[in-house]
Amino acid sequence: MRSASIRHLLISTAAGALLASGPAVAQSDPTGAQAADSSQRATPEQGLVDTSKPDGGDIVVVGTAGGGTRRQDASFAVTALNNDAIERAAPNSTADLLRTVPGVMAESSGGQNGANIFVRGYPSGGDAQFVTFQYAGTPIFAPPTLSFLENSQLIRLDETVQRVEAVRGGTGSLFSNGQPGLTVNVVPRIGGRTFHGLAKLSYTDFEEIRGDAWISGPLNEDTGFMIGGYYAQSHGVRDPQFRAEKGGQLTSNIHHDLDGRGSIEIYARYLNDRGAWLLPIPVVTNGQGDISAYPGFDAGTGTLMGRDTRITTNVVGRRLDLSEGRGAKVFNPGLTFEYELVDGLRLRERTSYLGGNADTLGLVPVEAPVAASAMAATLGGPGSTVATLTYASDGAAVAGGADARLLRAGIWEVRKKITSFVSDTGFEWAAGKNKLTGGFYYTSYTSRDVWALGNQVLLAAEPNARRINMTLNGGRTATLDGFSSGPAFQVRATYNGEDAAFYAVDELQVTPDLRIDGGVRWQRHNVDAVLATPRTAAEGGTINLDGNPLTLYDNAVTVLGANRSIRYQDDAWSWTAGANYDFTSEIGVFARYSRGNSFPQFDNLREASAVNIAEKTGLAATAEVDTYEAGVKISTRMVNLYATAFHNKFDGLATTTLINNVPVSSNGGAKATGVELEGALRPTTWFSLTAAGTYLDAKYRGFFTGNGAIDNTGNRVQRQPKWTWRVTPAVDVDVGGVRPSLFATLQYTGDRFSDPENLQTLPHFYQLDAGVAVTLDNGIRLQVTGNNLTDKIGLTEGNPRIIGGQGTGAILARPILGRSFRFSAAFEF
Template sequence: MNTQLRTTLLAATAAIALLPVAATAQTTPSDAAPAAPQDTSGDTATAPQPDIIVTATSVGRKALDTPLAVTTMNASQLQRTSMTNQADILNTIPTIKADGGGGEVAANVFVRGLPSGGQYQFTPLEYDGVPVLSSFGLNSTAYDVYYRNDLGLERLEFVRGGVSNLFGPGSVAGLINYISKTGGDQLEGTAQFEWAERGRYKGDLAVSGPLGHNLFFAVSGWYRTDDGPVKTGLPTKGWQVRGNLKYEFPDNSGSVTLYGQYIDDKAQYYLPVPLDGKTRNRIPGNDGQDVYQVLTPAVLGLGFNTPNGRFTTGIADGAAAKGGQVALAFDKKLGDSGFAINGRVKYSQYASKFGLWSDGDGLINVPETLQSFLTNRGLGSLANAQFTYAGGGALAPSPLLFANRITDRNRPNHDTTAELNLTYSADTGSIRHAFTLGGFYGHAWARDYNVTTTYLAEFNNQPRLVNLVVTNPVTHAQTIVSLNGLLNAGAGYVNNTHQVERYAAYFADQMKIGSRFNFDIGGRYEWFNGDIRREQTSVVVTDSTTPNLAPALRDVIWGNGKNFTAHPKTGAWALAAGGLYKLTDRVSLYLNASRGYFFPEIRAVTFNALGQPASYTPEIIKQVEGGIKIDQPWFNLTAAAFYTKLDNRRQINFINDGLGGFTEQVNLVATRSWGVEATLDLKLHKYLHFNGNLTLQNAKYTQFMQNGTSNLNVIGKDLERQPDILYNAGLYYDDGTVDLSFFTNYTGDNFTASTNAIRLDGWNVFNVDAGIKVKPFGDRRSVRLGINVFNLFDTDAVTEGSPRQDVNQTVGGAYFVGRPVLPRRISARATLKF
């Protein structure tokens, strides 16, 4: 990140952070605009529930009046479910499966049976309607590496279907949008301290209030250090600060809000590990302790010579992000004309790294005895081999070895987005129209620089590195196979630069016809311009002086300065319509249908041997959904059926190349999925309610082109990592003093690869959250002491196999490489509201 931007971001966020001091010296004028609605009801079943106003369309409407599938979560719900990472929250939303076994960041998000490698490929992540990044697929880093939740959030909206697909960045599969709290006419805030076993300490603060003259502020942030949830010896540590300044026009015609965010954080990321081949439970390492992860500080300083000088791994930084964004949002009614404008503009820049610990060396990928390691690589017998620890000393008796890879990914990026909408409200007879004419612009640039290194270590938690020297029994010549634990210097090299420019124009009409019927219709056209630069590689001798080195230590794969370039361009259109009929004031029927598109990830563009790029065409998605919404005083119910068809999907699999490196395999696929979803919130008692949701879905491949050939063995098979059933269920008690929540998330059986050869059993993760609240400082101030238990029964299920092995994962062998659910973790929180 350049110095000027860093200074600007820090100045903006620091200025917002200092506003509470200024606020204490201000008084709110009597004609100040009313405070924005805040979540003050907690989860008490009898508390009045305000109408949920959906903001994902040009005109905000009640969820009951919107012909869309809508899921919302208030601030209390977000706090209760956010125990480990973003996946904990998203897993509670119907039709979403989110894998959080990797730790605090980079959740793999799957939605409605759509084929995805994970991350957020179909569901943009937004804060206050502003996308974290405007285009996904410049590299594979997930959005949640750059932006995190905190106490300054008011609610979450997940809206899919209908004309919500058309506005801003657009997404037929839905938008994940977090809405921030803005200041009101009273100074208020929340401070929280969190402790969790295995070395987690976190402090959160959120403060908001008035500055006078219709100006309000809100600021929030956190600092966290964490040795877990799986101890690796490599800490997770960092901080973030966010804030906003909101000015409301004195005539109540609109507002202008300035947003700022800055993050400096490093979080460790866990990949699959070898498990027992039959039970798929964790297995003990050489020290007799079950192996939870193979991340280790022993690799610190590991490096090798390159044509550009010495390379030393920075893998200990984990998934790191440093940088931020500045955004401006506004809305303004233009007198009594019926016209209004609204828009948003944002600039962000992040210095980002992602330390990826693989699940094997790309050759064997499972633990090996000393002799099997030698045999599998044609290195002779144990009698002619000398294994020692890199730090000195002989290996323990009968140890297991595990050769593994680390990939240092350097991924800086910057992004500019702008959105402008002109709206007009008018009546034609009994029809009330809300017209929108708008446009969106996005320009995203990112680098994807990867260096892969292979090392040899014992099979343990936080393993020690291992050296190996082999002696030829005939010539007595020695070969250094592993030096200071380094097994393969420069096993892989990638240096790509991708940028995308998007222009979109859209229109919509949201109509209220009489008192019972709402109808929406709209369309969008978007232009896409891309730019690709990918450096080619050569094998280079970088150490010709150290005697007896094996070729893998002497030679490295490195960039040669020659580039493949391409400039893909395309365009696509979308149409959407939806209707809702109110049977009564509390019961609505709705139906929506859309024809939309996704632009393929630009990193999915392949080149042939002559450096010619493959064609680039949009992925077309068609979907329809219909259902019922019921809002009664003692229960809320929704039920819907959906159908989705996706064509021309460029599916990317990051898999082993068979030589110890990686390749991004691109398959051209088509899929169809159908299913039903239902939600229920039921009042059982004055202070007790039940909340749950259920998704039943069926997703199949209808086309699967691999290397230009149709794979008939896959067509008709289930999509990998997509379960047929998902549900959430919980009991929630809150009498204002004592609260207790017991809830579970169930993920059904699913397959690890497209051939459906390996099935993973479904699993439940139970969680408990409980607290006691006292008010020692008056009604406006309270202290809550709470305890939270994630994975109460310590479920040891496997969330995924090894994506890098894809269809080559061993079935029924001694080992199975998979990523288990994170282990049970107990945390305590002390929360002060003032």
């Protein structure tokens, strides 16, 4: 009775901590006692056992046709991040963890949501077009990216995550949704044979409070459960003077072994989380690669958002609250089933559904600060001068008059209601040295979009900026309650997509040391949509809302045009061939060629110009990627080393970018050659050194921007540096009942260009993170981590809403977050 009472108390404590707050990292296991326990994820062949080994024996599922393979045996480039690796990376967001993956450039400076992720030189202007996130082996949302929505926005890292796997290129073009770029699989904990759990509370110096908890255990001898999640709230590192970050995630699963021949797992995940959409701010450049803070504006913590801009009513009467930010409210249930029907023949089924909303509200800056006199000419035309300049909130005069520094920012509203159903059915037949896998993949997905972009408001060039009203000579009024314009680009759309694919892979163990494989995939892509965008000049163009030419703020308001339909259909073949040779059980090499495809999604097809120009230039609207790669793998108790050289050719990108609230197409291809390195050195039981690095030479080839007017052939692919690396030394000691750990990460990001024209330079920078943790024998773990300890101003984005350079002096750019600290206390049982 006493044991049962203690167990119930511990369960209650863990569940209750979900209402408190902790960092989004998976708890490491300092004792190694998690083997055969509830924190572990299992394959059917292994049962409920530990699959995470420090010697390269990690079992990875992503990029494989079946139940997984040892990383050392994989004939493709894959990174596996276990508990310790995730914890020491101290990611600020889901996308931020991908900084640890070579060949990947992840920008999380936009906040918890709205990341930009780039892969191996694939040309992309933002979001994460060539990145697919999976949960338990199934895509979360079928399209990798829609405008204002990328996959990492739909999932959070918390203590329910056991490990993360990421495959680059290679076999990714055959499995799942056929992603030729990067496929990331988030692997949850499952229940084991004993009760196990954790409760964690954390607090930051920017006043975030967060609670994490999970508990798992057996329901009977063959069935286990897990339930857990987090809740957090804060103003954020960039404080907008209101609670900008708020929400949580709840995850549960039940896993049942089927008489040793397979398993079935049912899971459900609910995410309701939002955060500020962080955008470029004013900084200062001298044109020589030196970046400094704009006067009065802290580059690490400053934001234009503030109390004065939080709740506004624009010129068409729409009331908006910027505290809604960018996030997701989605429900994601799923099922995985694996069973050996007869000896050698195994059936696998992975099914998931996702439904909910993913909205975006943000304050999007237009131009760098200028004098009010220059702004008057912008708003009223040549010869315009400032008559009055006052704060919109109280009517007080703005100090400095015509010399006051001002800028404009649009209050953008994007509403999305999304659904996605995915089913992946596969059969595996093993006979002797041969293993044949075939399957059928089907997905149906929708997005209901309502956009209103533009809505520009005039602001003082200051942190937590105040709205400005301006009148001009001639009795003209330039603003209404700070707004200088109404909606400039609007969308109302109902999109429906459907993909169906067949795939087959054959693997032959030619000798004990040599394995070869090859596979093909055929996929058909269908899109149907009914949508409206701003009416054209032939349809009447913009309107003057009040009919008064002297009120400039509403003289050119866009109006939605007539509904139109889109029907698009295409199909393509993908294929791959590879070989793996093991010199010993610890040293191996691999080589692979793959052809992959990336179909145009809703937003690419919305603007017909993108596809039309692609056809005129002889490029298909479906992007094609050819990848050649070879690698060396070394896994010993002391050393792990994974080195991959690759070359890829990319053709057929057709996409659009909003420049001055007008869709502008980009079309073409690129080629890239690179080397990816990652590894670990463990010379003693108490010291380790992990490192990763990438060299990338990526250039455009037949790539046109500006609706085909600008040829960028030979330019470097935007936002992807030639060099990136990170190194993490760690010390773990045992001093009798107390186990302190110290770790630090130094990361280097090389020079890049923010734009395809290579006119906006992003200088190189270093970032230093560090932490210390103490684990006690009673299951208590205390930890402090610090991010960007040197408070470096590192730019990840310039001004993506213009074509051309920004000159010197004040510019718009998005820096990484400033220095911050997180303190946490956890109890594990």
